[in-house]
């Protein structure tokens with residue numbers, strides 16, 4: 024893409040399906056999303072800034088719905104809120120008719136406050152507290168996915184106490200090792216989630232639940248991990264889960280009617296990553312479950328899937344301002360070369376995936392065109408960690424300088440939702456954009472007041488230390 028003889032730095036990456044679908048180029052060579060110039064968004068809302076392309080998210084929801092609807096008439100799509108949840112996203116997902124998977128009291132509270140119907144939610148988590156479970160049961164959450172024997176006992180106790188009979192699913196561990204980073208693979212034996220089928224825990228969980236009149240066992244759940252490209256792991260897991268349903272039917276004479284296959288579909292963070300089209304994934308999953316159900320001689324269960332990243336990840340980019348550009352001479356066995364460290368005004372606090380998983384992503388200069396030849400850069404944040412690296416090796420135009428805007432693509436999932444206040448930085452704002460509409464701030468930027476609001480010495484309601492050396496000034500100790 025060229026402008027007045029100069030090229031935009033990002034035009035050649037549009038086709039790779041990495042940037043939000045509404046991404047375009049302004050007349051003078053800057054990046055826009057849904058017609059909104061990123062320079063204008065940066066000026067109005069500040070940086071770092073998450074820019075969410077609303078229509079991209081909604082289109083992907085529709086694609087998942089129609090992909091599954093075209094191969095089965097009994098599949099529910101739950102958006103996995105852990106990827107990114109706020110009031111606006113919950114309302115949009117609700118309006119699309121999807122369900123919602125929540126896994127903490129916090130996610131549940133945001134969803135309930137947004138008006139999301141509790142009966143279209145599933146509640147996950149390997150250590151839900153009594154308080155969280157009580158809120159879930161009191162508000163009528165659709166299904167509780169139990170993950171431990173303690174939890175079965177807790178849910179049964181709370182259900183009896185408040186007089187409800189919640190629908191229960193059992194999270195299975197099926198010995199499937201997903202091909203992804205170890206920290207986000209979740210169905211092999213040696214990790215914290217689920218009841219193992221192999222060691223008999225899952226079978227005992229079925230018995231435990233069936234013996235409790237306060238609980239209504241409706242099915243099983245599997246989730247093999249996240250950022251997975253092939254269908255094989257999902258199919259193997261589906262096959263084993265159906266085998267387990269067959270075992271339950273043979274042992275107890277009951278057909279559990281629901282099978283939730285979890286989330287995990289991968290997205291492209293770089294041009295060489297090729298996610299499975301959802302139409303293919305849907306076809307293969309439904310075929311695998313159908314043939315396994317026939318083999319086990321059980322009725323075809325109602326299916327559910329829980330995509331998080333695949334729906335929201337590609338919809339969003341993070342916009343940063345460059346603060347410093349520092350060429351560093353690197354000496355190694357082969358001689359020496361220059362690596363240019365480009366520091367931006369965020370970093371591992373708004374995107375911890377590179378530091379946590381060695382994840383990589385795509386970035387570009389988005390505020391102006393240039394003809395400068397690319398140079399080898401490292402995109403780094405502003406935190407006090409040498410490992411605060413957003414992109415280890417990337418090419419940026421050789422004239423990149425302080426004040427330029429760079430964007431990092433595909434940051435909609437597990438970026439703002441995993442953001443921290445490390446080094447006491449305020450967490451960034453999220454602005455949603457759509458064509459022909461004014462930008463909508465859906466999460467405001469945190470302020471310094473937000474940061475001190477939990478600090479009991481600095482809040483205005485509290486006594487401010489007089490600086491004396493005593494441990495603190497008053498208050499009687501234990502008598």
Ligand SMILES: Cc1ncc(COP(=O)(O)O)c(C=O)c1O
Nearest residue numbers: 103246249286287329330331332
């Ligand atoms: C139970 C469950 N469902 C769904 C998801 C969503 O995963 P993803 O965002 O990879 O689709 C996760 C996260 O891995 C999960 O733990």
Ligand SMILES: N[C@@H](CCCC[NH3+])C(=O)O
Nearest residue numbers: 105207249250376436437
């Ligand atoms: N946080 C992980 C995914 C975990 C999914 C939740 N079980 C990531 O960024 O890839």
